[in-house]
Amino acid sequence: MPLSRLLSRVKFDYYLIALLATVAVAAVLPARGAAEPIAKYAVTVAVFLLFFLYGARLSTKAVVEGIAHWRLQSLVLLSTFALFPLLGLALTALLGRWLPPQLAAGLMFVCVLPSTVQSSIAFTSIARGNVPAALCSASVSNLLGMALTPLLVAALLATHGSGFSLKALTDIAVELLLPFGLGQLLRPWVGPWITRQKHVLSYVDRGSILLVVYSAFSESVVAGVWTHMDPWSLVLVFGLDALLLALVLxxxxxxxxxxxxxxxxxxxxxxCGSKKSLASGIPMANILFPGMAVGAIVLPLMIFHQIQLFACATLAQRYARRPAEAAALPAAGAVGA
Incomplete structure (x- = not known):
């Protein structure tokens, strides 16, 4: 397919521009001095709102129906929380010594995160896949990730200076699980309204992430992390992220x-088995890596996020072009497989 035709079929990612602009603003105008505690408070409120909205939008019925396809769900979870970490360990063992410690930790952090929700479902829909199962897989992955990601960080990232503590688990519960649970609890009352306002609330979602990114990169700039970061390290991270995604796909x-x-x-x-969540990953990094340069740690995740969007958009178009007869087979018949 000609490049111009491909670009015309893949929507321009304005969110990528917004992310890059946010990093640029943090580099020029980082939150320092009296502005720093204000930024931290704003991030806490934004993350609480973000996970409350996730909980309020998630259909419990869809999750229950999707779980019935246990073979599919098991394979997705094994890819997310076993295959990814194993590949991450192999890549960092082979090439990690050429990376600064923060970027090496960040690469492993990518590997222990849950899957995305929105893009996994969107690409599955574009490719004419099993959308109900995708909704379940992505949702269950994020729920389990709130417990599994801290445990995997403790097991696999100790050599990079990260720690695991009861406080980290408590913070995850208070800042992520509590608002998610409240959203689920209030879903019968607020769910219909949120569904009607989904386009408006998508800006709330993305705005929350931009605020968290700004805070994380501000801390890194104030700490002087980027003055010691060479271009070769960034090129290597990009290559390792691309290789990691290609292997998992x-x-x-x-x-x-x-x-x-x-x-x-x-x-x-x-x-669902090849994606990693930026929306969950950045808030978790703020909790799981206290006192460290979070901006540098989440940089591999931001790069991976963009690579997975472009790669999976192309792959979804390839799947979508398969003969209609093949796509017409009822996916529901395999649910009990």
């Missing part, structure tokens, strides 16, 4: 076909 595709999943289920496994 290839392995999840091969495993889906090996175990006899339908094409619709393969699409769900590939898209």
């Amino acid at each position: 290839g392995l999840t595709t091969a495993a889906s076909r090996l175990f006899g999943f339908s094409k619709e289920d393969e699409i769900t496994i590939v898209f």
